[in-house]
Amino acid sequence: MIIGIHGLENKPPVDEKMRWWKAALVEGMRRNCGFDAEDIPFEFVYWADLRYDRPILADDNKEPYTPDPGTGPFPRQDPDESQPVNAVLERVYEGLDWVQSKTGVTPVDDVILRTRFDDLWHYQSETGFAQEVRSRLCERIKAASGQRVLLVAHSMGSIIAYDALRMLEHDAPSLRVDHFVTLGSPLGLAEVKLKVAEEHREVRAPDNVGRWTNLADRRDIATIAGALADDYGPNRHGTGVRDRAVMNAYRRPNGDPNSHKSYGYLRTPELSEIALAFTTGRPAGT
Structure with missing residues (x-):
């Protein structure tokens, strides 16, 4: 079973959003791996209705899912390719992160959360909302008991999933998630790590995951804190985070890039290979 959970901001209706996530995942596996994945078992955890009165309807949706017009595999991130602007931002944030983590005062993250991650701000400050969101995912994972589970979480969804x-x-120590994949995750932000330490004590990989892969496009502002393995230690079984740089090739309908978009992450070759190996058992260099 592949379980997905979405990220920030209001979304289209749940059935539509679920279809689009699966369509992006299937499109990526077809183009990157030559594998028809239409029948993959996929379920979706939707929580936008807990924050918004009504979903985004077709006439108001500025970025509906549409298949990419290209052919062949989607691009990979060249590990030798420099991204100087983002590298500078990462170095600056690294210093700020150290100060914020040591002092417990997080003015930089407060600005980032309030201006770019408003839902996350409410998640961290409203206990009832946080409990409802987590409960939906917990129940879905419990319902998949006895099945192998690949949990794919985007953006704020990665914090909820964690x-x-x-x-x-x-609460359910016998449950296991075979592979936890985070996409465009802000789990590295200082304020998020402080909340993790406050609630869970240890900042580490969950004990109930067999693998944790973090896919991040370095142009994505949500990943400005850098590699999660630098902050999240291994669990008691020795499982830690494996960070992988990817290229989110998604473009908005007007042609502008959006390196945080879920559909772009879902179509990356790296995620396609993980999903292929998970669903078929075929090795895919994951």
Whole structure:
């Protein structure tokens, strides 16, 4: 079973959003791996309705899912290719992160969360909202008990998923997630790590995951804190985070790039290979 959970901001209706996530995943596996994945078992955890009165309807949706017009595999990130602007930002944030983590005062992250991650701000400050969101994912994971599970979490969804997995360590210790994949995750932000330490004590991989892969496009502002393996230690089984740089090739309908978009992450060759290996058992260099 592949379970997805979406990220920030309001979304289209749940059935539509679920179809689009699966369509992006299937498109990536077809183009990157030559594998028809239409029948992959896929479920979706939707929580936008807990924050917004009504979903985004077709006439108001500025970025509906559409298949990419190209052919062949989607591009990979060249490990030798420099991204100087982002490298500078990462170095600057690294220093600020150290100060914020040591002092517990997070003015930089406060600005980032309030201006770019408003839902995350509410998640961290409203206990009832956080409990409802986590409960939805926990129940879905429990319902998949006995099945192998690939959990794919985008953006703020990765924080929800992390918190839910840490909760399940105590509430349902027999449950396991075979592979936890985070996409465009802000788990490295100082304020997020402070919240993790406050609630869960140890900043580490959840004990109930067999693998954790973090896919990040360095142009994505959500990943400005850099590699998660630098901050999240291994769990008691020795499983830690494997960070992989990817290229999110998604473009908005007007042609502008959007390196944080879920559909772009879902179509990356790296995620396609993980999903292929998970669903078929075929090795794919993951």
